[in-house]
Amino acid sequence: MSLEEQISPEIRKFAAEVGPTGPVTVAGGQTQWEVGGLPDPNVRKVVAPSGVWSHQPEEMTVRCGAGTTLIELSEVLAQHSQMVPLDMAPNATVGGVLAVGRSGIRRLRYGPMRDLVLQIRHVDHAGKIVTSGGPTVKNVSGYDLCRLLVGSLGKFGCIAEVILRCLPIPAATKWLSGIADPFEVYSKLYRPSSILWDGKRVWVCIEGVLSDVEAEAALLNLEEVEGPPALPVGGRVALEPKSLKDLEVNGSNWIAEIGVGIVHGDIPIGGGQVSERNRSLMRDLEHRLDPTGRLNPGRQVVEA
Amino acid sequence: MQNKSDAKLFDDLHAVLGDRARAGDFELGLYGKDGSVLQGEPAIVCLPVDTPEVREIVDICLDHGRPFLARGSGTGLAGGAVPVGDPVIIATAKMNKIIEVDLDNRIAWVEPGVLNLDLSRELMPLGFHFAPDPSSQQVCSIGGNVANNSGGPHCLAYGVTSAHVAAIEVVLPDGSVTVLGDLTAEPGGYDLRGLFVGSEGTMGVATKIAVRLTPNPPAIRTLLLDFEDVRDGAAAVSAIIAAGLIPAALEMMDKRAIEIVEAFVNAGYPTEADAVLLVELDGLPGGVEHGVEVVRSVAERHQVGNVRVAVDDEERELLWKGRKNAFGAVARIKPDYYLHDTVVPRGKLVEVLEKVYNIADAYDLIAVNVFHAGDGNLHPILAYDSSEPGVLERVHAAGRAIVTASIEAGGVLSGEHGIGLEKRDYMGMLFSSHDMATQDLIREAFDPQGFANPLKVLPSGSRCSDSFHQHVPEGAWV
Numbered sequence A: 001m002s003l004e005e006q007i008s009p010e011i012r013k014f015a016a017e018v019g020p021t022g023p024v025t026v027a028g029g030q031t032q033w034e035v036g037g038l039p040d041p042n043v044r045k046v047v048a049p050s051g052v053w054s055h056q057p058e059e060m061t062v063r064c065g066a067g068t069t070l071i072e073l074s075e076v077l078a079q080h081s082q083m084v085p086l087d088m089a090p091n092a093t094v095g096g097v098l099a100v101g102r103s104g105i106r107r108l109r110y111g112p113m114r115d116l117v118l119q120i121r122h123v124d125h126a127g128k129i130v131t132s133g134g135p136t137v138k139n140v141s142g143y144d145l146c147r148l149l150v151g152s153l154g155k156f157g158c159i160a161e162v163i164l165r166c167l168p169i170p171a172a173t174k175w176l177s178g179i180a181d182p183f184e185v186y187s188k189l190y191r192p193s194s195i196l197w198d199g200k201r202v203w204v205c206i207e208g209v210l211s212d213v214e215a216e217a218a219l220l221n222l223e224e225v226e227g228p229p230a231l232p233v234g235g236r237v238a239l240e241p242k243s244l245k246d247l248e249v250n251g252s253n254w255i256a257e258i259g260v261g262i263v264h265g266d267i268p269i270g271g272g273q274v275s276e277r278n279r280s281l282m283r284d285l286e287h288r289l290d291p292t293g294r295l296n297p298g299r300q301v302v303e304a
Numbered sequence B: 001m002q003n004k005s006d007a008k009l010f011d012d013l014h015a016v017l018g019d020r021a022r023a024g025d026f027e028l029g030l031y032g033k034d035g036s037v038l039q040g041e042p043a044i045v046c047l048p049v050d051t052p053e054v055r056e057i058v059d060i061c062l063d064h065g066r067p068f069l070a071r072g073s074g075t076g077l078a079g080g081a082v083p084v085g086d087p088v089i090i091a092t093a094k095m096n097k098i099i100e101v102d103l104d105n106r107i108a109w110v111e112p113g114v115l116n117l118d119l120s121r122e123l124m125p126l127g128f129h130f131a132p133d134p135s136s137q138q139v140c141s142i143g144g145n146v147a148n149n150s151g152g153p154h155c156l157a158y159g160v161t162s163a164h165v166a167a168i169e170v171v172l173p174d175g176s177v178t179v180l181g182d183l184t185a186e187p188g189g190y191d192l193r194g195l196f197v198g199s200e201g202t203m204g205v206a207t208k209i210a211v212r213l214t215p216n217p218p219a220i221r222t223l224l225l226d227f228e229d230v231r232d233g234a235a236a237v238s239a240i241i242a243a244g245l246i247p248a249a250l251e252m253m254d255k256r257a258i259e260i261v262e263a264f265v266n267a268g269y270p271t272e273a274d275a276v277l278l279v280e281l282d283g284l285p286g287g288v289e290h291g292v293e294v295v296r297s298v299a300e301r302h303q304v305g306n307v308r309v310a311v312d313d314e315e316r317e318l319l320w321k322g323r324k325n326a327f328g329a330v331a332r333i334k335p336d337y338y339l340h341d342t343v344v345p346r347g348k349l350v351e352v353l354e355k356v357y358n359i360a361d362a363y364d365l366i367a368v369n370v371f372h373a374g375d376g377n378l379h380p381i382l383a384y385d386s387s388e389p390g391v392l393e394r395v396h397a398a399g400r401a402i403v404t405a406s407i408e409a410g411g412v413l414s415g416e417h418g419i420g421l422e423k424r425d426y427m428g429m430l431f432s433s434h435d436m437a438t439q440d441l442i443r444e445a446f447d448p449q450g451f452a453n454p455l456k457v458l459p460s461g462s463r464c465s466d467s468f469h470q471h472v473p474e475g476a477w478v
């Protein structure tokens, strides 16, 4: 199949819709719509194509339209006991969660979502289709634009189609909770999926085969619970994992991801500083990849 | 010294580095090549000891309008460290300190010249390791691993280098120093760190790297499965993965590889087999035992001969020794070899392997296959004798045919060795000219003048600033 032929009619149609001019934004499930600020009011909204186009269980890869919802994706993958652990709202879209780039609460085990992305096709500022990465589970052909696009809030292009790496759904999953020192919990366990902490209580997710999950759970003096607590949505900061040890946030409602360093909640601490030199590199990239600033105007990845 | 301008450049570098700026024939002889068959012409080699020195070297290069090339251990297989376009070579061999092991953050800060295995050895007693384990790990540098986004047998379960790098201090091509990424999970702004990893030295020189530490697994089992027919072995690979198992490693060796490795290391590999799979499972004991059973039953469904499970660490190491020494062992059949690297969908392994054998036959070469089967990463080795007239042309033609067959099967150009010079002109097989122009636009944001490792990765047509093209030396095969 020639390079041209590999691009499906759905993607071409989406490229035509994005077109070469005028401010444009891609609307996904709008579950994290305000991250980076709202787009300008006069912006044209487009919707990325959706559909799980090919799931190859023996390759553990899935190709889908960026507009596919996470629930649809997980339903298709679950038929073969597979998953992509994106862990966001079920009505969020694949393209949307990648554009925002905030990983879910099982990141401790599964890593950041950018490591699950194998190939991205996006529509650039000129309305042209760009492919980066590749369809196989391992690939170092060319620059790693996929990682750059994850977390780019659509400022570099409109994500149209992605190929993701799938993982087997673990045979057993347990959530445990109780009062405990979260750092001690972390040091006792081998690659837990998640450890959450609100300053007093911990929630731990252990996954694997049942005997391992039970043996690990037995190391802790915690009760089994249904699942994770609701995360406070007021704010989110990323700290160095070890600085959670000295975290003192009185009064407010927060939950921290131990070992990862993300804190959810209304918290008066900064984070995400960008150095002057990096800022100028990032601005240069923005200018090069979107000279007229038509992609998602109003939203900011790098604060002014 | 080639000419006057080189003499002045050398004086300026010498003023900063003393005898760590070198232009003697001996040094230059060492730095013209990497692990590939490509050859360039080095002019000046610098051996800085720290970031300020790297920065000064880059500044001096800028003053003289000369490009530069970062070099680690020179084990790269795509010609990434082969000097073309007259670069000053910045070798990181003397930047080899492990700066800090920060267990609370599960991070180690290292200098780029630290050797991969040295780091993991240092970490081992602390209960951790650096997961990427290229077969060259005894000699390759972490800086080279970062630049090439290297893989290794255990990257099947743990992911390649990019997943294990949190932050990189870089001397950018304009001489400024910056840190890309940080120790938080979500550094502010765009993921420049992710972009730098795998950029093969074309976006600047990595001078410090914060790598993530992976806990050592509590249980490990290593199995050797032999098959009478390589097709059954390859089908077993797909079936193991399809059964929902991701082994820590899943390596395959074909008949010829088994024979030469066995003669070399005496690991007890079954020389009568057509193929073996080396499978490693690690993690918590229950999962590992479950994995052993899954592998066993899948293998039985695919006509496995023997299933050998290593009984202790010694046996396990022996089994791995065979795999890790395979490339060296090839020297037993022919003095030279060309190691290829493509990836195909696992389901296409059998089909492409057969094509590889046919291609080798057609070009009258010997193909040996030892590879990361679990992720479809083929490593056909073409063994040859460079003293045979015209043999290199056949080797290159066969290489191109292998790459073409892999792409036709839905694969990619490289799984871990990178593009460098070797596959630069194949990029158009996988990417449109617009894709490549976009990649170049991004590279240019880091290096508008094309000073950092010129002429690599992207074919000349796609580069906006190809100011050095005319300098490609005669002998370089590109």
Ligand SMILES: Cc1cc2nc3c(=O)[nH]c(=O)nc-3n(C[C@H](O)[C@H](O)[C@H](O)COP(=O)(O)OP(=O)(O)OC[C@H]3O[C@@H](n4cnc5c(N)ncnc54)[C@H](O)[C@@H]3O)c2cc1C
Pocket (backbone or CB within 6 Å): B034, B035, B069, B070, B071, B072, B073, B074, B075, B076, B077, B079, B080, B081, B092, B112, B133, B134, B135, B136, B139, B140, B141, B142, B143, B144, B145, B146, B147, B148, B149, B150, B151, B152, B153, B200, B201, B202, B204, B205, B206, B207, B327, B416, B417, B420, B453
């Ligand atoms: C026998 C053998 C087995 C191998 N097995 C594997 C394997 O299993 N998996 C695998 O992935 N690779 C493998 N390789 C390839 C090679 O070892 C890796 O690519 C390795 O990471 C290169 O490291 P190096 O220090 O030798 O880098 P070099 O060869 O010196 O350089 C490689 C590239 O990195 C750039 N670079 C080096 N240091 C820096 C720096 N500090 N900053 C910026 N750029 C830099 C160079 O410019 C060049 O483009 C193998 C090679 C051999 C010879």
